[in-house]
Amino acid sequence: MSDLQDELWRRIIEIGIETPNLLNYKDLCCLSITCRRLRRLSNEESHWFSLLSSDFPQYEFAELSSPSSSVSSSNVNSSPKSTFKTLYKIRFERDRARKLAAHRRVVLRIESQIAEHSRKLQEIQLRSVEETQKLKATVSELSNLSNIR
Numbered sequence: 321m322s323d324l325q326d327e328l329w330r331r332i333i334e335i336g337i338e339t340p341n342l343l344n345y346k347d348l349c350c351l352s353i354t355c356r357r358l359r360r361l362s363n364e365e366s367h368w369f370s371l372l373s374s375d376f377p378q379y380e381f382a383e384l385s386s387p388s389s390s391v392s393s394s395n396v397n398s399s400p401k402s403t404f405k406t407l408y409k410i411r412f413e414r415d416r417a418r419k420l421a422a423h424r425r426v427v428l429r430i431e432s433q434i435a436e437h438s439r440k441l442q443e444i445q446l447r448s449v450e451e452t453q454k455l456k457a458t459v460s461e462l463s464n465l466s467n468i469r
Contacts, residue, residue: 329361337370345371345408368404376411 333351336343343351348371352362372379 326357326361329358330364333361333367334370337367337374345375345412363405365404368408372404372408372411375408376415379411 333343333348336347348362348367352359
């Protein structure tokens, strides 16, 4: 690994990010814990900007220019509040919370439907018992009438 220059590693990471389903944010985080060199390379703003743009295309980044023009590669960790990695984390957490809330709404809707169907089933069963009792009473009354004749 020490034989390859930073530019080659950087390009390998870029290709991995640009290729769909090859290198995602989890992989980039795992890569960053392997060694100091890959940590430095994987934390570059350009990689996180690419991931942010590809994973969250619905968000506009008009106020944010590309990382190459706004943040130099040597000044990657100077302001952690405005890094693309931090922004990615915020967007990811919001998206995960949104998906979880949507899932909960679906579960609640289904539980509500189940409760409604259970209530209707109980009503039907109750009506069935009442109708059975009426039928028995009618049969008994008919039997009494036929005994009287």
